[in-house]
Amino acid sequence: MSVSVIEQAKIQAQVLLPLVKALQAELGEARANARPISRYLLLMTIAGVIAAFGVIDRNDILIVGAMAVSPDLLPLCAACVGIEARRPGLVWGALRTLLLGLGIACGMGVLLGFVLDVTGWLPENFHLRGGGIGTLARVDISTIIVASVAGIAAILSFETRASSAVGVAISVTTIPAAAYAGVALGLGDVEDALGGLAVLGVNLVSLLVTGTGTLVLQRLRSGPPQLTLSG
DSSP states (O other), rough: OOOHHHHHHHHHHHHHHHHHHHHHHHHHHHHTTSSSSSHHHHHHHHHHHHHHHHHHHTHHHHHHHHHOOOOOHHHHHHHHHHTTOHHHHHHHHHHHHHHHHHHHHHHHHHHHHHOOOOOSSTTTTTTOOOGGGGGGGGHHHHHHHHHHHHHHHHHHHHHHTTHHHHHHHTTTTHHHHHHHHHHHHHHTTTHHHHHHHHHHHHHHHHHHHHHHHHHHHHHHTTTTOOOOOOO
């Protein structure tokens, strides 16, 4: 039995309405996460201080703690949503918030590195590249792979509301490198500072590419069903 065009249009609308509402909710959340609110800036400041001491003391526990505090996952996901939805205003707003937060974290590293250096309070026999910390100034294949899979995890956690748990894994690609670059600059080591910034830049690009790619693939996979109209 054939269904009229009007009835099929109503069915199509009923199917599409939840999808539209879900997209609107996602965009609304992304816009909220793209704003540099005071709590976000304060948490990035705290994360920068903790990570800087982790770099200086070569203390992995402090670095993990800084990653747990950092909320940089939120503007990162907002930027991916904006790119996929072709909302340039959202993209630039989210990127500004993300870079502002990472800049603050880096700035805390500069401040602490400089103060501890001039006051002589650096650990005895301190060497910035000592231990595994030195890898934060070197870009290699593992840098790209880790950041790429972290971008996928970021989007999946954003959509499943598991961001608080996965955010620690995401921040492993951002906060340590930002703090390392800051500490190096505070100590006057421009080469290491540029290396840390290079790692951070590569990580951010990889996160955005794979995060956006994950969203695109999900949209293609769960696109709106097509109804064949019959006369």
